[in-house]
Amino acid sequence: MRKQILAIALLALSVTWYGCSSDGAKQRSEETPTDPVEATNQQEVHGDMITEVKLTTPLDQAMVKQGQEIYDVKCGSCHKLDETRIVGPGWKGITQRREPAWIMNMITNVDMMLANDAEAQKLLEQCLVRMPNQNITEPEARSVLEFMRQNDGVK
Incomplete structure (x- = not known):
């Protein structure tokens, strides 16, 4: 039981160490943009100005x-x-x-x-x-x- 607790603690420490290291931070920064504008920026679709719409009766x-x-x-x-x-x-x-x-x-x-x-x-x-x-x-x-x-x- 004591060996299992020690193994879990070492695993948690390793994950924490990697996450805080410069390699881990570099990998995370490459995966997700940190700039909020860039993170929410998406290609917007804009149509041409619509001047006339033909309505139908009955409704489609x-x-x-x-x-x-x-x-x-x-x-x-x-x-x-x-x-x-x-x-x-x-x-x-x-x-x-x-x-x-x-x-x-x-x-x-x-x-x-x-x-x-x-x-x-x-x-x-x-x-x-x-x-x-x-x-x-x-x-x-x-x-x-x-x-x-x-x-x-x-x-």
């Missing part, structure tokens, strides 16, 4: 389903489907208040919208948090728009 249910899946993964933590504002504004009624192209540009071109659009700038002032670029493509944004339309009661 495949797009609605994909839009809900995107909402569940990328949007739902900041936006609720009712009027409730969490981080960003609630989505209820958004398709009646905003043009489809505006909504899609806000989803795919956040930086451009915040730099150039007065309404987007007002939203930033109200919410106090910049909407992050979620790297959503134009076809994905169209699906999110279709899900928003269903949420607003379009059939």
Whole structure:
């Protein structure tokens, strides 16, 4: 029993020694960036400015389903489907208040919208948090728009 305790203690000491040594630190620094900006930096996808969106009636249910899946993964933590504002504004009624192209540009071109659009700038002032670029493509944004339309009661 005493030999087992000694062996475990030596193993723990060896692991600690290696972890604190310059070789261990060098290996860890090569594996993970220490600069927080570099650690969170990812290639952002930006679309071209969208000027026209063709809406369909009835709703495309495949797009609605994909839009809900995107909402569940990328949007739902900041936006609720009712009027409730969490981080960003609630989505209820958004398709009646905003043009489809505006909504899609806000989803795919956040930086451009915040730099150039007065309404987007007002939203930033109200919410106090910049909407992050979620790297959503134009076809994905169209699906999110279709899900928003269903949420607003379009059939």
